[in-house]
Amino acid sequence: MIIEASFDPVTMEEVRAICTLMKQERITDLYIQASAEGIAERKVRTKMLKLAFGTYRHIHVVEGKQSDRRLEGYADGEKKARSGYFRLVPASVCHYLLENGMYLQQIVEAQCSPKRAVHSKGVADTCVILARAHHLDEKLAERMGYLHDVTKSMSDEEGREILRRWSPSDLSLNPKIWHSRTAVIWLKQNMGLYDPRILLPIWNHTLGDGKSDYDRILYIADKIEPNRNYDTTYHLSLARKDLKKAVELVRKEGEEYRRKGN
Secondary structure (H helix, E strand, O other): EEEOOOOOOHHHHHHHHHHHHHHOOOOEEEEEEEEOOOOHHHHHHHHHHHHHOOOOOOEEEEOOOOOOOOOOOHHHHHHHOOOOOOOHHHHHHHHHHHHHHHHHHHHHHHHHOOHHHHHHHHHHHHHHHHHHHOOOOOOHHHHHHHOOOOOOOOOOHHHHHHHHHOOOOHHHHHHHHHHHHHHHHHHHHHOOOOOHHHHHHHHHHOOOOOOOOOHHHHHHHHHHHOOOOOOHHHHHHHHHOOOHEEEEEEEHHHHHHHOOOO
């Protein structure tokens, strides 16, 4: 028997459903495949299926076959996983999603307002430009750019509760800063993301007090991405040459802006 679904991505709920089906119908060998439709490319979803079922001797992943049955009722679980809840997928698939920066656009669209999602894409693109200029990891820079504001839409009450439980010392900070802390907590708990090269720049991006080049890139990109309502051509040009000087400029202009009461 050949079963297909979008498996975009394959979730633990689907793994359990397939195992239950084999047991209930006494199927000796089952074949599964990713259907044509999906956000991720079919070959990518096939790869994820192989990771999820690699240790199952009697479940075989195939491609391009005529299916006998479609696995229905799991689209909502896949959608939630694409929204950043990678804990819903098998551990091997979670690792693959994180290593390959999967579903970043879907995550920000699900977790952020439309305006904030556009901003996050602009920050990610700017991070890539600056990482390339300074010979740093462009994929890593893109991921921190996309994810830096993932909890920005949380209410103060939600943010306060998260910090009260997981980082109470940060409750003394201005609530406008909280999202840089809650984002890191959210990413760890829901995405299983623990890479300090991504998390530390996100943690530091509001105050701009990080010491690494990735810290500086995210701090600058957050302030000069192309959807801001002012010309940042000079800032980008300076940042391509000297990150430290660009940080100083952005910080100085921010302080002047706040002094004017904006």
